[in-house]
Amino acid sequence: MFQEDTIAAIATAVGEGGIGIVRLSGSGALEIAGRIFKGIHGREVKDITSYQAAYGHIIDPDSRRMVDEVILLVMRGPASYTKEDVIEIHCHGGPIPLKNILALTLRMGARLAEPGEFTKRAFLNGRLDLAQAEAVIDVIRAKTDISLKMAMNHLTGNLSRAICGLRHNILELIAQLEAAIDFPEDDIEEVTAGQVDVAVRQILATLVKMMSTAQTGRILREGLETVIIGKPNVGKSSLLNALLGENRAIVTEIPGTTRDSIEEYINIRGIPLKVIDTAGIRDTNDKIEQIGVDKAREIMNRAGLILLMLDASRSLSAEDREVLGLIKEQPTLVLLNKSDLPSRLSQIELAPWVEDKQIIAISVTDGTGIEELEQAIVNLVYSGQVYQGDSVLVDNVRHVHALTQVKIHLEEVLNTIAANMPSDCIVIDLRAAWEKLGEITGDTVSEDIIDQIFSRFCIGK
Template sequence: MFIDDTIAAIATAPGEAGVGIIRISGNDAIEIANGIFKSKSGKKLKEADIRRLVYGHIVDPKTQEVIDEVLVVYMRAPYTYTREDIVEVNCHGGIIPVKRILQLILRMGARMAEAGEFTKRAFLNGRIDLAQAEAVMDLISAKTDTGFGVALDQLEGSLSKEVEGIRNEILQLLAHIEVSIDFSEEDVDEVTLDYLLEGSKAVKEKMIKLHETAETGKILREGLNTVIIGKPNVGKSSLLNALLKESRAIVTEIPGTTRDIIEEQLNIKGIPIRLVDTAGIRDTDDIVEKIGVDKSKEFFNKADLVIFMLDSSRELTQEDIEIMEMIKIKKAIVLVNKTDLPQILDLSKVYDILGEKNVIKISLMEKTGLSELEDTLVDMVYKGDIKTKDHIMVTNIRHKNALERAIISLEEGIEAINKKLAMDFIEVDFKNTWDYLGEITGDTVGEDLIDHIFANFCIGK
């Protein structure tokens, strides 16, 4: 890829809309736009005021056919998204006008932008770092206000500043190590080792604190994958309907009504939830229902959170006990439904098997207990100690993995200090820590990884 060529793409979503936008970026952006745009005033676009919309028409220079009535804006480098000259054509939204204008721009010498190439150029030209670039897609795909806020903070550089602050502390420790190596003929005194040990432990604490936000951050970014399980007719589909506040799933008194997986997205107090209603888990000779049960178990294995439902008006069965044995190792909430009926279920047996799992009594018939369920879910996600409004969060699995490698490397450095190994060994561990953290912001990543990251972006962004 040549950074000095000119690219173009449709920047708005496909389909019918009030406005469609085609973006051009690169050295020839203004010349290409001048070749196809005729302003109402007759002035060339590059003669117009910078960053001001100019009214006119897109005209095919070969046939003089008017393609569309448009508003065009010219933004001069380096004060643009890519730090290159940018022209954006605002035309009528719809498949035909944006497609024809893009084809005309490509014919005039631009090439089609690759996925994420505008943001990639912003990164390569130094306007944003890699963590900020990845936050762009998080911003676009955010499903809740909370997730949007976290992504916006990262786009503004909150995570990058935290990581760079930690890297600077490591750099200071590396400077002391290098001084000690330069004067290797003298014995390294205890003061230097104590300084390195104290400094590295402080850095490690900061990295661990940042790493602890990763689980919550992943949920805010991707959604909490939640599966509702239980034996047939305990109220799983009724719970789905109650949380969605609509009749999404069929509810009857006939066991085994739900035979396929029903998946929905919802927002509970700022947390994006991917909620899956499954077929009741039981032994059955019905081939179709058996497939549904197998699917239920498959979704259970992938779930971040399990909502296990019991019927308080019935005694525990072997099926209930088998499911409880399954969820022992999972994060789970136990809902004891149908509390409006006489209670027969012995809850002490549930506690004996599941121990400290959250148990909530609800009645979907009387719509009680749902607010407690929502509060419990929120508490489990945030663990009571993470506040997204004033806390920097790790939301990206790549960042999490880089942090984990950095922590392990620093721990090895601390061990080397405690063993009073040669400074050369300690330096390697500290340098590796510095490099791993640099992967988050893009300072120490290779071209292949950069290409892979931006390949997941949408074209036009």
């Protein structure tokens, strides 16, 4: 599916830097580069060996003006990222040199690449499957080393191989059943309904195990939205600063200091947490503070984890009880702050509110309990399991949806077998499951879904 046109885009981030890259891909990439690049000692693009860098200048062929001093890299297809001829022009990393070189390539016949079009061409030309292509953006957006390991795991094809293995097992069942249906007069070994039942249950077990990793995978990919709540002046901002290791939030003894939410990404032992420090929840006549309180309540409803802070040096107040009444069924860690002071918080009084919640005594002043808090977060995310770098985790909403549909179809196969229905009825759901799995790798996906996926990429990737 090689494209006839040639695309060009700036491949490096917007802003100033030591080096910027303009990338071209397509059948005309070498010719376009040859018209604007003048190598040292007259070296021409067509004479440059693949994966060999050449020093020279970009020259406007009309004005003969030098645009920039560059290094040019040639990657001839199919041994390139897109499997097409690819040119990379490494120039000075200012916005003007990059813009001028890109404009020159467009003037010479290239067109501006659409978001993600380089990776889309890699997919369409068979270098990557769809799951691997989606992993490219996860590598770029990884927030921790573990997030990066998971994304690289998918990029190298571990998830794809697991999906292809399931598809192969289902296809074998389909082939055996259809052969017996289409050629009843031939001496073909017919697979029994009991054998199909056993095989499908084994596939389902593998599928369910894979799906059980979805929550952990999503958190590692997107981050765990974590909100710190409590009454004013209980230590919420101090906890944010302690987790960050810097004074990000203003801390004073005056209640209501935090009026708006403060958001920061924090790396907790490889787990990306999007931590939100909210305004203290209380009744107030201050309109600005009340907006912050209302916003805190709204954030709580969507949070993946709540860190509820109480002052262990004081007995429960009406404001504490109001906050405790908000946590309901949401995942919550109850933090008893100021544990370095004499405790006045009655555990008996607290128990009805937090009987199913983990309670951790901390002191943001001297750091007591912070390591225990971090370990509790790790346990929640991994459900007590240890993530290995080569493990397959499902981290993509589209993949989870497809796997859910596969599970439904396979369960319907078992129901069909239990009802003693004919083999062709079994095949219908087996084939539907096989096709749904193919949507993950891109073997059976629609063009609309492909366009939607790559539209989320940045231009130049």
